[in-house]
Every structure is written in C-alpha cells, then in structure tokens.
Amino acid sequence: MNLPQEKQCAINPAFYQFINDEILPQTTLSSVNFWYDFNCLISDFSKKNSELLSTRHELQTQIDQWHRDNPHSGNETAATAYREFLQSINYLTPDVDDFEIETTNVDPEISTMAGPQLVVPVSNARFALNAANARWGSLYDAFYGTDVIENSGEFATAGGFNKQRGQAVINKAKDFLDQHFPLNHGSHHEVSSYLVYYQHLLAFFPDGSESGLKNACQFIAFDGSKSEPSFLLLKNNGLHIGLQIDRHGKIGSTDKAGIDDIQVESALTTIIDFEDSISAVDSEDKVAAYRNWYGLMKGDLSASFTKNGQTLERHLNYDRCYTAKSGEMYRVPGRSLLMVRNVGHLMGTNLIQDSECNNAPEGIVDALITSLIGSLDLQKNANDTFRNSHTGSIYIVKPKMHGPEEVRFTCELFSRVEKILKLPENTIKVGIMDEERRTTLNLKQCIHEAKSRVVFINTGFLDRTGDEIHTSMAAGAFYPKSAIKFEPWISAYENNNVEVGLKCGFSGKAQIGKGMWAMPDEMSQMMKDKIGHPKSGANTAWVPSPTAATLHALHYHQIDVFAEQKNILARTPAKMSDMLTMPVMPTSMRLTEQEVNSELENNIQGILGYVVRWIEMGVGCSKVPDINNIGLMEDRATLRISSQHISNWLIHNVCTKAQVDSVMTRMAKVVDKQNEGVVGYRRMSPHCQQSLAFQAAQALIFEGESQPNGYTEPLLHAYRILAKQQVSS
Ligand SMILES: CC(=O)SCCNC(=O)CCNC(=O)[C@H](O)C(C)(C)COP(=O)(O)OP(=O)(O)OC[C@H]1O[C@@H](n2cnc3c(N)ncnc32)[C@H](O)[C@@H]1OP(=O)(O)O
Ligand SMILES: O=CC(=O)O
Ligand SMILES: [Mg+2]
Numbered sequence: 001m002n003l004p005q006e007k008q009c010a011i012n013p014a015f016y017q018f019i020n021d022e023i024l025p026q027t028t029l030s031s032v033n034f035w036y037d038f039n040c041l042i043s044d045f046s047k048k049n050s051e052l053l054s055t056r057h058e059l060q061t062q063i064d065q066w067h068r069d070n071p072h073s074g075n076e077t078a079a080t081a082y083r084e085f086l087q088s089i090n091y092l093t094p095d096v097d098d099f100e101i102e103t104t105n106v107d108p109e110i111s112t113m114a115g116p117q118l119v120v121p122v123s124n125a126r127f128a129l130n131a132a133n134a135r136w137g138s139l140y141d142a143f144y145g146t147d148v149i150e151n152s153g154e155f156a157t158a159g160g161f162n163k164q165r166g167q168a169v170i171n172k173a174k175d176f177l178d179q180h181f182p183l184n185h186g187s188h189h190e191v192s193s194y195l196v197y198y199q200h201l202l203a204f205f206p207d208g209s210e211s212g213l214k215n216a217c218q219f220i221a222f223d224g225s226k227s228e229p230s231f232l233l234l235k236n237n238g239l240h241i242g243l244q245i246d247r248h249g250k251i252g253s254t255d256k257a258g259i260d261d262i263q264v265e266s267a268l269t270t271i272i273d274f275e276d277s278i279s280a281v282d283s284e285d286k287v288a289a290y291r292n293w294y295g296l297m298k299g300d301l302s303a304s305f306t307k308n309g310q311t312l313e314r315h316l317n318y319d320r321c322y323t324a325k326s327g328e329m330y331r332v333p334g335r336s337l338l339m340v341r342n343v344g345h346l347m348g349t350n351l352i353q354d355s356e357c358n359n360a361p362e363g364i365v366d367a368l369i370t371s372l373i374g375s376l377d378l379q380k381n382a383n384d385t386f387r388n389s390h391t392g393s394i395y396i397v398k399p400k401m402h403g404p405e406e407v408r409f410t411c412e413l414f415s416r417v418e419k420i421l422k423l424p425e426n427t428i429k430v431g432i433m434d435e436e437r438r439t440t441l442n443l444k445q446c447i448h449e450a451k452s453r454v455v456f457i458n459t460g461f462l463d464r465t466g467d468e469i470h471t472s473m474a475a476g477a478f479y480p481k482s483a484i485k486f487e488p489w490i491s492a493y494e495n496n497n498v499e500v501g502l503k504c505g506f507s508g509k510a511q512i513g514k515g516m517w518a519m520p521d522e523m524s525q526m527m528k529d530k531i532g533h534p535k536s537g538a539n540t541a542w543v544p545s546p547t548a549a550t551l552h553a554l555h556y557h558q559i560d561v562f563a564e565q566k567n568i569l570a571r572t573p574a575k576m577s578d579m580l581t582m583p584v585m586p587t588s589m590r591l592t593e594q595e596v597n598s599e600l601e602n603n604i605q606g607i608l609g610y611v612v613r614w615i616e617m618g619v620g621c622s623k624v625p626d627i628n629n630i631g632l633m634e635d636r637a638t639l640r641i642s643s644q645h646i647s648n649w650l651i652h653n654v655c656t657k658a659q660v661d662s663v664m665t666r667m668a669k670v671v672d673k674q675n676e677g678v679v680g681y682r683r684m685s686p687h688c689q690q691s692l693a694f695q696a697a698q699a700l701i702f703e704g705e706s707q708p709n710g711y712t713e714p715l716l717h718a719y720r721i722l723a724k725q726q727v728s729s
Contacts, residue, residue, distance in 0.1 A: 009038075009039050009042055009043075009352045009353060009354050009355070009360065010352070010353045010354075010355075010357075011035070011351070011352050012283035012287075012350060012351050012352065014283060014284070014287050015283050015286070015287050015351045015352070016035075018287050018290065018291065019034075019369070019372070022294070023294065023372060023373060023376075026376055026379075027372070027375065027376070027379075027421075028422070029421070029422070034420070037420040038352070038368060038420070041364060041368060041416060041417070041420065042352060042354070042360045042361075042364060042365075043354070044416075045361070045364050045409075045412075045413055045416070046354070046360065046361055046364070048409055049345055049361040049363070049364065049409070050361075052345055052402075052405065052406050052409060053345065053346065053708070055402075055405070056402055056708065056709060057708065059089060059091050059438075060470075060471065060709065062089050063086075063089075063091070063471060063472070063474070064473065064474040065474075066082070066085050067472065067474035067475045067476075068474055070082070079577060079580065079581075082580065083576070083577075083580060086441075086580075091403075091438060091441070092441055092442065093403065093404055093442045093445050094445075095444065095445070096444060096445050096448045098503070099448060099451060099504065100451075100504060100505030101447065101451045101452075101454055101504050101505050101506065101509055101510060102451055102452050103426070103429065103451070103452060103453055103454055103455060103509055103510055104426070105391040105392050105393050105426075105427075106391060106393060106429065106455055106509065106510065107337050107389050107390055107391050107393065109268040109269050109333075109336075109337040110269060110337065110395070110455050110456065110510060110511050111455075111508060111509050111510060111511075112238070112508055113238045113239070113268055113539070114237065114238065114239075114268075114534060114539035114540065114556050114561040114562065115238075115239055115265065115266070115267070115268035115269075115539075115540065115553055115556050116266060116267050116268065116540065116541065116542075116543045116548070116549040116552040116553055116556075117267065117268070117269045117270070117271060117511075117513060117540040117541065117542050117543070118131045118134050118266075118267035118269075118270040118271070118336060118542075118543055118544075118545070118546065118548075118549050119131075119270070119271045119273055119277065119341075119516065119542055119543075119544070120270060120271070120272060120273060120277070121273050121277040121278045121620055121621050122272045122273055122274050122278060122289045122292050122293055122340075123278045123279070123280065123285070123288065123289050123292065123618075123620065125292050125295070125301055125302075125303040126303040126305050126314060128272060128292055128296065128301070129296075129301055129302070129303055129314045129315065129316060130314065130546055131267065131270045131272070131336065131546065132270060132296060132316055132317075132335045132336055132338060133314075133316065133317040133334070133335060133336075133546075134266055134267040134270065134336055134546035134549050134550075135265060135266060135267055135268070135317070135333055135334060135335050135336045136242075136263050136264070136265060136266060136317075136320075136334065137263070137264050137266040137267075137546055137547065137549060137550030137553075138261050138262075138263060138264075138550070139173050139176070139241075139261070139262040139263070139264045139550060140169050140170075140173060140251060140261045140262060141261075141547070141550075142264075142523075142547050142550040142551050143168075143169040143172055143173065144157075144165060144166065144169045145157075145547065146521075146523035146524070146547060146551070147521070147522065147523055147524045148172075148523050148524050148527055148551065149165060149168050149169065149172065150524075155168055163254075166251065166254070170251070170255060170259075171189070173259075173262050174187070174188045174189045176262075176554065176557075177262075179557075179558075180236050180557040180558070181213060181215075181218055181234050181236060181241075182213070182214045182215075183203055183211040183212070183213060183214060184211045184212050184213065184214050185211050186203070186205055186209075186211050188203070188257075190205050190206070190256075191203040191204065191205060191256065191257045192204055192205060192206045192256050192257055193257055193258070194229060194232055194243065194245065194257060195226060195227050195228070195229065196219075196222050196226040196227075196229055196232075196325070197226070199219075199325040199326065200212050200213075200216055200219065200325075201213055201216075201219035201232060201234075203257075206256075213234075218234045218235055218236055219232070219233075219234055219325060220233045220234060220235050220240065220322075220324065220325065220330065221233040221322035221323055221324045221325060221330040222322060222323055222325070223322050223323065224245075228245075229245060230244070230245050230246065231243065231244055231245065231322065232245070233322050233330070233332070236557050237556055237557055237559075237560050237561075238556075239264075239265045239553060239556055239557060240265040240332055241262060241263065241264050241265065241557075242262070242263040243259050243262055244259065244260045244261040244262070244263055245257070245258045245259055245260065246258060246260040249261075264550050264553050264554070265332075265553060266546065266549040266550040266552075266553045267336040267543070267546065267549040268336065268337065268540070269336055269337045269338075269339060269511075269540065270336035270337070270338055270339070271338075271339050271340070271341050271397055271431075271542075272292075272293060272296060272338055272339070272340045272341070273341045274289055274293075274340065274341055274342055274343055274366060274370070275341045275342065275343050275344070275399050275636075276399070276463075276620070276621075276635045276636035276637050277620045277621035277635045277636075278620035278621070279614050279618040279619060279620040279716070279720060280620075281716075281717045281720045281721050281724070282350060282721065282724070283349070283350055283351050285618070286349060286351055286365075287351075290369055290370070290373065293340060293370060293373050293374075294373045294376075296316070296338060296388075297338075297373050297374055297376050297377045297388065298376060298386070299316055299385060299386025300315075301315075301316065302314060302315050316334075316335060316386055317334040317335055318334050318385060319331050319332065319333055319334040319335075319385070320332045320333075320334050335386075335388075337388065337389065337395075338388050338395070339395035339396070339397050339431060340370045340374065340394075340395065340396055340397065341396075341397040341398075341399060341431075342363055342366035342367060342370055342396055342397070342398055342399075343362045343363050343366050343399070344363055344398070344399045344400030344401065345361065345363045345400070345401070345406060345409070346363075346400065346708060346709075346711060346713065346714075347361075347362045347363075347713055347714070347717065348360060348361055348362055349361075349362040349365050351365055352365060363398075363410075363413075364413060367396065367410075367413050367414060367417050367428075368417050368420065368421075370394075370396065371394055371396070371414075371417050371418075371421060371423075371428055372421055374388075374394035374396075374428075375394065375421050375423060375427075377389060377394070378392055378394070378423070378427070392424075392427065393427060393428075393429050393455075394423075394427055394428045394429065395429045395431065395455060396414070396428055396429065396430055396431065397430075397431035397433065397456070398410050398430050398431065398432065398433065399433045399435065399463070400433065400435060400436055400463065400709075400711075401432065401433070401436065401439055401446070402436045402438040402439060402709075403436075403438035403439055403442050403445075403446065404442055404445040404446045404448070404449045407430075407432060407439075407446045407449040407450050408449040410430060410450070411430065411449060411450050411453060414428040414430065414453065426452050426453050428453065429453050429454070429455040430450050430453045430454055430455065431454075431455055431456040431457075431458065431511070432446055432447065432450060432454055432456065432457050432458075433458055433461060433463075434446075434457050434458060434459045434461070434464070434493075434497050435458075435459075435461035435462075435463035435464045435467070435637075436463065436464065436467045436709070437464070437467045437468060437471050440459075440464065440493050440496065440497070440579060441576070441579060441580075443457065443496065443497060443500045444500050444503075444504065447500065447501075447504050448504075451504075454510060455510045455511060456510055456511035456512070456513050456540070457497055457500075457501050457506070457510075457511075457512060457513070458511070458512075458513035458514065458515065458540075458542070459493065459494050459497035459498070459512075459513065459514060459515065459538075460494050460497075460514040460515030460533075460541075461515045461516075461637065462515065462516065462518070462635075462637035462638055462640075462641060463637040463640060464493065465481075465484060465485075465490075465641050466637060466640030466641045466644055466710050467640075467709060467710065468484075468489065468582070468583065469641065469644040469645055469648055469710065470640075470644050470707075470709050470710030471709075472582040472584065473644070473647070473648055473651065473705055473710075474651075475582050475584050476582070476584035476585065476587065476652060477584065477585050477648060477649055477652035477653075477654045478583055478584055478585065478645060478648050478649075479583050479584070479585050480591070480595065480599045481599065481602075481603070481641065481642070481645055483583075484583045487581070487583035488578040488581050489578060489579055489580075489581050489582070489583055490583075491574075491578075492574040492575060492578035492579045492581075493574075493579055494514075494536065495536075495573075495574040496573070496574035496579060497512065498512050498536060498537040498538060498565075498568055499568065499569075499571075499573050499574060502537065502565055502568060502569050503569070507562060507565045508562070511539055511540045512537060512538050512539055512540075512565075513538055513539075513540040513541060513542070514533040514536070514538040514540070514541035514542065515541070515542055516542040516543070516544060516633065517529075517530055517541075517542070517543055517544060517548060517552075518544070518632055518633040518638065519630060519631070519632060519633070520544045520545055520548065520623055520631060520633050521623075521630070521631050522630065523547070523548065523551055526548060526551065526552065527551060527554075527555075530552055530555060531555045531558065531559065533555070534555050534556055534558075534559035534561045534564065535559055535564060536564075536568075537561065537564050537565045537568040538561070539561045539562070539565075544633045591654065596649075596654060596655050596659075597659075597663070598627065599645075599649075600646065600649075600655060600659065600660060600663045601627055601663055601666075601667065602626055602627045603642040603643075603645060603646055604642075604646070604660070604663050604664055604667045604697075605624070605625070605626065605627055605667045605670060605671065606624055606626060606632065606634055606638065606639075606642050607639060607642050607643060607646075607697050607700065607701070608664070608667050608668055608671045608684065608693070608694070608697050609622065609624035609625070609634065609671045609674065609675075610622055610624055610634035610635075610638070610639055611639065611693050611696050611697045611700070611716070612671060612675070612681075612682070612684060612691075612693035612694075612697075613675075613681075614693075614696075614716055614720065615692050615693040615696050615716070615719045615720050615723050616680070616681065616682040616692070616693050616723055617680045617681065618720065618724075620635065620636070621633065621634070621635045622634050624674075625674060636711075636712050636713060636716070639700065639712045639716075640710055640711060640712050643697075643700040643701050643704050643710070643712060644704050644710040646660060646701045646704070647701060647702075647704025647705050647710075648704075650701075650702070651705060657702070660701060660702075664688070664694070664697065664698065664701075665685070665688055668684040668685045668688050668691075668694055669685045669686075671684065672684055672685050692719050692722055692723045692726065693719070693723075695719065696715055696716065696718075696719035699715045699719075700712055700715050700716075703715070
C-alpha cells in the first residue's frame with residue numbers, strides 16, 4: 001500500500017479474505033483502491049472520533065461537579081441555574097432556525113406507511129431470516145399461540161389442538177374484519193362464501209343474500225378464480241391483509257366461509273442489529289455478522305435447524321403476486337424493508353489496527369462495510385426477486401449519538417463512504433436514535449445536521465433511561481426503576497420527539513418511531529398498551545418478535561397515524577424544564593428495606609441472567625425471567641439501566657455493597673437453576689468469584705460510575721474475550 005508508515009493499518013486476514021474474495025469481486029471497485037481508501041478513512045476519521053468521546057467525558061465530569069457544588073437543587077432558581085450551566089458548557093446547544101428535512105429516495109415503508117418495526121440480532125441467521133420474512137404473519141397463529149386469548153379453562157392450549165380455542169381465534173379474527181373491513185350489511189361471522197364479481201368483493205350469506213364491502217376500495221386483488229378465490233387481498237390505512245380460503249384446510253374445513261387463515265402485513269421494516277442485541281467482540285464474530293448481512297443483501301442466506309423433531313431449512317420469502325381487481329398483476333413485498341443498525345462511536349475493533357496496534361473505531365468500520373455490502377442491493381434491477389430498497393437507498397440506524405456534533409460526524413462519515421463506494425451523495429440514509437439525553441435536548445439541531453439523509457428519529461428507548469441515570473448520577477438517588485417511568489421527564493422526552501419531528505417535516509417523508517415492547521410473552525398487555533404508540537403520532541414502533549409484529553399491526557388498522565399527526569402539531573409543545581427534571585427522589589423520601597431489597601433482587605436477577613449468557617455463550621439478547629417470573633427481553637440497554645441504577649443507589653447510600661454482594665450470590669443460584677439443562681451454559685454458583693460472568697456483573701455494578709456514559713460494552717467485551725480465551729486454551 002502506498003501510504004506513509006504511520007497511516008498503514010494491519011487488517012485481520014479472515015476479514016481481508018472475506019471482503020477481497022467474496023464482496024469486492026461483485027462490485028466495480030478495485031481491491032487495491034478499496035483497501036487504500038479504507039486505510040485513509042480510518043486514519044482521517046479516528047482522531048475526530050476520539051475527540052468526540054473526550055467531549056462526552058469532559059461534559060460528564062463538569063456535570064458531576066456541578067451537582068456536587070449544588071446539592072439537592074430541586075427549586076426553581078436552581079433549575080434556571082442548571083439550565084444556564086448546561087448552556088455554558090455547550091451541553092445545550094444554540095437553537096437553529098426552522099427548517100424541513102430534504103431526504104429523498106425513501107421507500108414508502110418508511111415515508112408514507114405506518115406499521116411495526118422488528119429488531120433482530122444479525123448474528124442469528126435463523127431469527128434474521130424469520131424477521132425479514134415477517135412482512136407477513138398469520139393472524140390465526142398469533143391469536144392461537146399467545147395470551148391475547150386467555151390460556152386457561154376451556155381455552156387452554158395444553159395437549160393437542162384445542163377446538164374451542166380455535167373457534168375463539170376465528171371469532172376474534174372475524175370481529176377484526178367487521179371492525180376494519182365492514183360489509184355493507186351483515187357480518188363476516190355469517191358469511192358462507194366470498195367471490196369476486198367484476199371488480200368487487202361479494203360476500204354471500206346462507207339465505208342466498210349478498211353484500212359488498214362498505215368501502216369497496218378496500219378490495220385490492222385475489223388469487224385463484226373469481227368464482228372460487230383462494231386468496232382475497234384487502235387494504236386499510238395502507239396495510240394489506242389477506243383472507244386465505246381453503247375449504248380442505250385444517251381450519252378452513254371447519255369454517256363456514258372456508259377461511260383457513262388471515263394473513264396480516266406485519267413488520268414493514270426490520271432492523272438487522274449489529275449493536276445491542278449481539279455479542280461481537282473480535283474479528284471472528286464481526287466477520288460472521290457481516291456474512292449474514294451479506295446473505296440478506298444477496299438474497300441467499302439460509303439456515304437449517306431442528307424444530308419439533310423436524311429438520312427445517314429457512315430462506316428469504318419471495319414477493320407475492322396476485323391478480324388485481326382490474327385484471328393486471330399485483331405484486332406486494334414478501335419481505336420487510338431491511339435497515340441495518342451499526343454500532344455507535346464508542347468501541348474499537350481488531351478487524352483493522354493502526355501501526356501502534358490500536359483498534360480502529362468500530363463505527364467507522366461498520367459504516368464502510370455494511371454500506372459496501374448494502375450497495376450490492378443497489379445493483380439489482382427493479383424486478384429482481386430479493387431487492388431490498390426500490391428507491392436506491394441504504395438505511396443505517398446509528399445508535400447512541402450524543403448531540404449535533406456527533407450527528408454531523410456520522411453524516412461526514414457516510415458522505416466519505418459514499419465517495420469510496422462511488423455512490424451518489426445521500427444514498428446512505430441515517431436513522432437517528434433519540435436515546436441519549438444530549439440528543440433529546442438538542443433534537444432539532446441533530447436533525448438539522450442530517451437533514452438530507454435522516455429517515456427516522458426513534459424515541460422511548462431504554463438506553464435513554466440509562467443515560468438519564470448516568471448523566472445525573474451525582475444529583476441524588478433515583479426512584480425505583482418502575483417509578484422512573486412516571487416522572488415528567490419521560491413523557492416530555494417522548495412528546496418532544498414527535499413534535500420536533502413533525503415540525504421538521506417528517507410526516508410523509510420519514511419515520512417517527514417508538515421503542516421496544518420488552519415483554520415478549522405478554523401480548524395481551526401489549527395489545528392494551530402499545531396502541532398508545534400510533535395514537536401518539538408515531539408511524540412505527542419496535543417489536544421483539546414476528547408474532548408481536550402481526551399483533552401490533554392491528555393497531556395501525558385502528559389508528560390512522562397520519563391523521564393523528566395533524567392534531568399533534570396543534571398541541572402545546574413539551575417543556576424543556578420537564579425534560580430537565582431529573583427523576584431523583586426527594587431527600588426526605590426513604591424506601592423501606594423491603595422496597596430496596598426487592599428492587600435489588602429484580603435488577604440483579606436480570607443482570608446476572610443476561611450477563612452469564614453474554615459472557616459464556618456469546619448471546620446478546622435473551623429472555624430473562626424477572627422476580628415475578630415474567631420473561632423480559634434483556635439486551636445491553638436494559639443492562640445499562642439496571643447496572644447504573646444499582647451504582648447510583650450505592651453512591652447515595654440507598655443500599656450497601658454488602659447487601660448487593662449478598663443478593664448477587666443468592667441470585668446467581670436462582671439464575672443457574674433457570675438455565676439448568678441449557679446447552680453451553682456455565683454455572684456461576686457455588687464458586688461465584690471464579691465465574692467470569694459473575695465478575696463481569698460485579699464490575700458493571702461496582703465500577704458503574706466510571707463506565708463511559710454508563711455503557712456496558714467495554715466490560716462485556718473484556719470479559720467475553722477472556723471467556724473465549726478460557727474455552728480455547
Ligand atoms: C433496547 C434495544 O436495543 S431493543 C433491540 C434489541 N432487541 C432485539 O433485537 C429483540 C430481538 N428478540 C429476540 O432476540 C428474541 O425475541 C428474544 C431473545 C427476546 C426471545 O427469544 P426466544 O426466547 O428464543 O423466543 P421464543 O422462544 O419466544 O420464540 C422463538 C421463535 O420466534 C422467532 N423470533 C423471536 N424473536 C425474533 C425476532 N426478533 N426476529 C425474528 N424471529 C424471532 C424465532 O425465529 C423462533 O421461531 P423459529 O423457531 O421458527 O425460528
Ligand atoms: O436501542 C434501543 C433502546 O431501547 O435503547
Ligand atoms: Mg439503545
């Protein structure tokens with residue numbers, strides 16, 4: 001390479017080979033130029049990357065000091081002083097004039113449609129394929145397999161197929177049809193057959209009478225013959241559903257109208273996650289993750305696995321083709337539109353190291369490599385089977401950015417990547433995760449920095465609570481975790497995000513999103529709570545699984561998000577003073593010993609349950625039971641909250657180290673028991689101090705105050721690397 005010695009980087013051989021042999025030959029880029037440009041990119045952007053991290057540290061140090069100098073500053077004068085202080089250190093940045101975003105070439109799933117967003121760890125090919133295919137889901141399966149129908153008494157699922165539960169599923173599904181696809185008269189419950197008459201859907205009743213749809217335009221297309229259709233495609237609020245008709249089917253044979261299932265357009269978009277739901281600590285892990293992303297972009301990713309004693313092979317689904325009511329072909333996407341979440345600015349990777357063996361900033365490497373692989377999609381023609389973006393865009397979700405300066409850096413990075421890959425300017429779009437306090441408080445300025453590439457601002461995130469705790473660590477003891485959610489800062493944060501997004505012209509151009517439903521098995525509760533997301537003007541919200549996507553999709557049939565957005569623009573905006581109000585307990589407030597203990601037990605069970613699988617098994621996202629035995633989705637963001645919360649209580653003497661130690665030892669046994677029989681699991685008890693996972697959990701708690709912004713990845717990576725060495729030695 002023709003670079004001065006100090007600019008030359010060492011590249012991991014397996015990574016080099018993967019990119020050189022498998023990816024670059026499919027592009028017009030020359031290998032020599034690519035690696036040269038890669039080296040220059042790293043050397044040109046690394047310094048700024050470290051400066052940004054230093055700024056984070058300096059700001060945090062000043063904030064901690066301010067709290068020490070202004071203890072218990074809960075009154076109005078102190079609030080004004082606090083705000084002025086944040087302005088003086090440029091934590092609060094100067095406002096920018098009103099503007100509208102200018103992003104172009106955005107796929108409709110992001111710009112003009114409203115529906116669920118699924119997130120999936122890239123490292124799990126089986127799940128990733130399932131997620132990509134989750135554009136469509138079975139409503140009957142989602143109702144039958146979850147608690148949206150009570151799983152007890154006559155409806156219990158134990159044993160084989162429960163016919164009564166099956167009938168309850170059908171009834172519930174037909175209620176849904178009556179609500180959102182009503183007939184001119186009569187009910188879908190009574191229909192004995194459907195057929196297509198000219199361009200209309202007709203439903204027939206047992207007495208020979210018939211009815212069309214109240215809104216005839218909802219009928220879009222069909223499959224099979226007009227007189228005996230096998231599939232009827234309908235549309236409401238921009239989302240399709242399909243009645244699958246098969247009088248010989250398992251369910252269809254028992255149904256009056258022969259409906260065998262109702263297929264629901266579910267996950268419009270999916271985030272393929274390289275960040276908080278995976279454990280990728282070295283070149284080996286990273287190359288495996290890039291390889292899966294490559295398979296998704298190329299379209300040939302497959303996974304074979306055993307389920308219920310059967311060996312199954314999973315591939316990407318094809319698009320679906322039907323006959324439009326006009327007689328032409330009607331094609332609907334068979335897969336979710338894929339976005340890719342890169343890592344943030346914090347960590348380094350040994351995929352590529354500088355002349356002094358320093359790891360390159362991982363975010364820079366991710367930007368180039370996920371875009372390089374993403375660019376393969378852009379070579380496909382419009383009718384190519386597995387084309388992802390039909391508007392020529394690559395969608396990168398960038399997490400954990402702190403304020404406008406960091407967003408600007410990301411945009412400069414993407415611009416440089418476009419030059420290297422010879423892509424038109426602004427091909428690479430950015431999703432801004434509004435999950436750090438400095439981004440929330442300066443959201444308009446952040447969007448302004450990315451106004452030509454921004455495709456989403458998402459809010460309601462778990463990381464945001466982690467950052468709330470860490471930023472104000474020195475201010476006082478935080479409320480218990482469940483109470484933090486009811487303090488004014490969080491609704492102000494969420495409302496502000498939607499309002500700022502709408503004022504910046506997001507409606508019809510980009511997504512305003514909401515956060516994760518973190519109780520994957522509590523679908524009945526999700527159906528009650530998560531309707532709040534579309535109601536609040538968000539045209540997408542995160543779900544943990546395909547089933548959750550199918551169920552959450554029903555909310556978007558109920559709520560016309562784009563109509564809601566118009567009302568929101570007229571309301572009184574969220575107040576900065578509320579966003580700045582820290583969820584810290586008044587000094588007069590004392591929790592009982594039982595309250596403290598139960599909070600510790602819950603947090604520590606979650607921490608250990610997650611960390612042990614991360615460190616010993618390399619699993620980045622797990623379902624871990626809480627103390628009430630409700631399975632919670634745990635990832636690095638939930639770990640950040642729990643570990644920071646305990647650190648905060650230790651600092652403010654709400655609990656003692658001895659108390660934490662004792663709960664940890666007790667909970668290690670509980671977690672070991674929960675994981676009994678899990679292949680690859682390594683116990684922590686009884687010799688907890690020898691367990692790397694246990695040590696990692698201790699470090700996360702006891703060294704929580706000194707972790708950069710309270711992030712968990714530096715310690716997780718360090719201990720996982722040790723665990724990998726232990727296994728291989
Ligand atoms: C704060 C944040 O950053 S949130 C973003 C990060 N979080 C995520 O990405 C959550 C992703 N979700 C998951 O990883 C999983 O749903 C977990 C870990 C929460 C639960 O996993 P499990 O206990 O294995 O799930 P469960 O047993 O209920 O279901 C497994 C089935 O659902 C599917 N599934 C579950 N989650 C997903 C998903 N996110 N995408 C695709 N398929 C999924 C699996 O493919 C599997 O089906 P299969 O057997 O046909 O392959
Ligand atoms: O990244 C998501 C979050 O909730 O944090
Ligand atoms: Mg996050």
